Amino acid sequence: MPDTHPSEAFVPNRYRDTRCGALRPSDVGSQVRLAGWVSAKRDHGGLLFCDLRDPAGPDSDLPSHDGGYLRGDHNDRVVQLVLHPGDGAFETMARLRLESAVSVTGTVAQRPAANVNPKLSTGQVEVEVSSLEVLSSAEVLPFSVERESEVGDEARLTYRYLDMRRGPLVERLAKRARFAQLVRAHLSSRGFLEIQTPVLTVSSPEGARDYLVPSRLYPGEFYALPQAPQQFKQLLMVGGVERYFQIAPCFRDEASRADRSPGEFYQIDMEMAFATQEDVFREVELLFGHVVSALSTKRAPSPFPRLSYADAIARYGTDKPDLRFGLEVADVTADLGGRTELPMFAEAPQRGNAIRAMLAPKGADRSRSWFDTFAEAARSGGCTGSWLQLPADGGEWKGPLSRKLTAEEMGALVAATGAGPGDAVLTSVGPARSASLALGQVRSAIGRDLGLADPDLLAFCWIVDFPMYERNEETGQWDFSHNPFSMPQGGLEALEAKDPGDIVAYQYDVVCNGIELSSGAVRNHLPEVMEKAFAIAGYSRERIERSFPALWNAFRYGPPPHAGIAPGFDRFFMVLEDQPNIREVIAFPLNQAARDLLMGAPAPVTPGQLAELHLQVVGPKKP
RNA sequence: GGACCUGUGGUGCAGCUUGGAGUGCACGCCGGCCUGUCAAGCCGGAGGCCGCGGGUUCAAAUCCCGUCAGGUCCGCCA
Numbered sequence: 001m002p003d004t005h006p007s008e009a010f011v012p013n014r015y016r017d018t019r020c021g022a023l024r025p026s027d028v029g030s031q032v033r034l035a036g037w038v039s040a041k042r043d044h045g046g047l048l049f050c051d052l053r054d055p056a057g058p059d060s061d062l063p064s065h066d067g068g069y070l071r072g073d074h075n076d077r078v079v080q081l082v083l084h085p086g087d088g089a090f091e092t093m094a095r096l097r098l099e100s101a102v103s104v105t106g107t108v109a110q111r112p113a114a115n116v117n118p119k120l121s122t123g124q125v126e127v128e129v130s131s132l133e134v135l136s137s138a139e140v141l142p143f144s145v146e147r148e149s150e151v152g153d154e155a156r157l158t159y160r161y162l163d164m165r166r167g168p169l170v171e172r173l174a175k176r177a178r179f180a181q182l183v184r185a186h187l188s189s190r191g192f193l194e195i196q197t198p199v200l201t202v203s204s205p206e207g208a209r210d211y212l213v214p215s216r217l218y219p220g221e222f223y224a225l226p227q228a229p230q231q232f233k234q235l236l237m238v239g240g241v242e243r244y245f246q247i248a249p250c251f252r253d254e255a256s257r258a259d260r261s262p263g264e265f266y267q268i269d270m271e272m273a274f275a276t277q278e279d280v281f282r283e284v285e286l287l288f289g290h291v292v293s294a295l296s297t298k299r300a301p302s303p304f305p306r307l308s309y310a311d312a313i314a315r316y317g318t319d320k321p322d323l324r325f326g327l328e329v330a331d332v333t334a335d336l337g338g339r340t341e342l343p344m345f346a347e348a349p350q351r352g353n354a355i356r357a358m359l360a361p362k363g364a365d366r367s368r369s370w371f372d373t374f375a376e377a378a379r380s381g382g383c384t385g386s387w388l389q390l391p392a393d394g395g396e397w398k399g400p401l402s403r404k405l406t407a408e409e410m411g412a413l414v415a416a417t418g419a420g421p422g423d424a425v426l427t428s429v430g431p432a433r434s435a436s437l438a439l440g441q442v443r444s445a446i447g448r449d450l451g452l453a454d455p456d457l458l459a460f461c462w463i464v465d466f467p468m469y470e471r472n473e474e475t476g477q478w479d480f481s482h483n484p485f486s487m488p489q490g491g492l493e494a495l496e497a498k499d500p501g502d503i504v505a506y507q508y509d510v511v512c513n514g515i516e517l518s519s520g521a522v523r524n525h526l527p528e529v530m531e532k533a534f535a536i537a538g539y540s541r542e543r544i545e546r547s548f549p550a551l552w553n554a555f556r557y558g559p560p561p562h563a564g565i566a567p568g569f570d571r572f573f574m575v576l577e578d579q580p581n582i583r584e585v586i587a588f589p590l591n592q593a594a595r596d597l598l599m600g601a602p603a604p605v606t607p608g609q610l611a612e613l614h615l616q617v618v619g620p621k622k623p
Numbered sequence: 624g625g626a627c628c629u630g631u632g633g634u635g636c637a638g639c640u641u642g643g644a645g646u647g648c649a650c651g652c653c654g655g656c657c658u659g660u661c662a663a664g665c666c667g668g669a670g671g672c673c674g675c676g677g678g679u680u681c682a683a684a685u686c687c688c689g690u691c692a693g694g695u696c697c698g699c700c701a
Contacts, residue, residue: 115660144651
């Protein structure tokens with residue numbers, strides 16, 4: 001923890017001897033030199049007001065925690081300058097464009113009571129300017145920095161520095177800096193060693209597409225940027241590091257989403273030796289609890305509830321349920337299967353199908369097209385969707401099911417879902433997993449539509465017992481469903497005895513408010529178990545050795561059992577800040593097509609550069 | 624790899640459904656007036672390849688096809 005408040009680090013220089021936002025009535029009468037941007041001008045002809053704005057910096061009025069707040073709010077950063085005609089300063093300021101950088105000398109004056117501006121921290125005073133120095137003048141801006149008007153993403157990214165001057169973005173970056181400090185301080189205090197791992201490494205055969213870096217010294221050979229420091233952290237465990245962490249850059253050449261930055265992102269990468277799943281859970285809950293209590297006013301119930309992957313799918317129709325609201329998928333296979341005339345339900349058991357049902361609150365008045373959309377989504381998952389509407393006035397039940405089911409059967413549906421007048425019941429029939437997934441999609445949509453989620457809640461949960469393998473639909477082979485280095489539950493015996501589809505791994509996710517924050521596992525540190533695990537996925541021993549030589553070799557020399565996790569740093573912060581898009585928490589993000597609109601990356605290079613790297617471009621665009 | 628939404632003076636939008644003169648709003652910009660504003664105000668003005676290309680039509684910002692750009696989603700992300 002710092003000994004001084006960051007505001008005390010301010011050192012007067014030729015540009016300024018105090019911050020604009022720091023002026024208070026106690027400064028009245030003193031001569032000050034200020035520097036900043038011309039934030040607004042109000043020219044009355046015979047009198048000119050100017051709001052001078054500081055860069056975002058520490059605020060002496062706010063308490064310092066772990067490195068201090070940054071003052072990002074516009075109203076805390078400006079002071080009003082007063083200029084009178086006759087001196088050169090007035091004429092110069094009158095001509096100067098907004099966002100020019102200036103340094104002024106003047107006297108702090110008390111504002112008349114009627115002219116106090118309560119919105120500004122400095123609103124009780126103003127500065128009578130005696131001299132003005134233009135440090136740099138601004139051209140007409142591509143968009144307004146001052147106003148809080150909406151600006152399109154494209155313009156914001158192209159002029160990211162101007163977007164930052166608007167304030168909120170820098171405020172978030174300041175909070176992100178504090179987030180990083182909290183993580184570092186906390187994990188260090190828990191015995192985790194912060195270690196950097198290489199950024200230039202080797203391509204890994206598993207996972208996402210790699211970013212490659214051609215080697216100049218070795219024609220035809222490439223480095224790869226790490227998708228995650230997965231193997232390095234495991235090697236650290238073998239090397240005798242008891243606990244490791246790193247706010248690690250990760251690079252994946254995959255399509256982006258609103259919550260997924262293209263190209264690069266950061267993970268709080270953690271790993272612990274001689275540790276179990278429980279040890280990881282405890283450390284993560286401590287870390288998250290610490291960070292949330294410091295940075296958020298929201299409640300984060302702890303310990304985090306745990307759901308098996310199978311239960312999450314069955315009850316919420318997703319492996320990343322939003323637990324800020326209830327609304328669960330009910331299994332009514334036993335209630336309706338084989339007991340009704342309706343073939344879809346009647347034949348379900350013998351076809352191996354499940355019947356799932358879910359309440360649609362206030363669904364009685366939903367449009368036909370809303371239900372059709374659900375039915376279509378169910379159909380695309382190989383299921384049949386149908387519904388029952390219960391009018392609010394207690395009138396006759398409607399919807400396709402009302403014409404096919406007996407009163408008793410409909411009663412079973414209503415009882416299982418807890419539907420009442422004004423609600424609807426949705427049903428989905430098909431393979432158990434698909435039937436639940438179809439309802440899971442609607443569950444999210446309903447939650448959004450009706451605002452069911454408690455806005456003051458960070459509903460963390462653990463999803464545990466992920467399946468080790470999943471069947472590849474195209475090849476019929478077994479693929480690793482997650483991390484191939486995860487320890488299968490039951491070890492070698494399970495691998496030998498069980499059907500691969502029934503094997504679960506010590507593999508877990510942290511989910512918060514419907515967003516996957518993190519994935520981790522107890523690692524498979526036993527070569528013989530690894531060999532068998534990979535064999536099921538079609539890997540020979542030679543291929544493991546070739547693909548992961550460092551790990552394979554290291555595990556011959558007494559690797560400790562170890563486990564870890566890697567919470568997404570940007571994504572976690574995005575959820576903390578309630579931001580709808582991950583770009584909002586990144587200083588210089590790529591756009592959704594992985595282009596840097598500010599710097600112009602990616603870009604062609606010269607033929608000379610290509611030649612030096614032994615590369616030839618054969619694609620449609622040649623430099 | 625696929626689907627959808629958007630593209631209109633510098634910025635943000637309306638106009639498009641039902642084709643009829645670049646028609647409108649807010650901000651910005653330029654000029655003028657103005658001594659207490661704080662998103663200052665008032666008056667005046669400039670600024671448009673309606674993303675681009677093609678088609679339909681007497682006539683296209685508007686309808687159709689293609690393309691480019693931005694965004695959202697599916698696939699993908701061990």
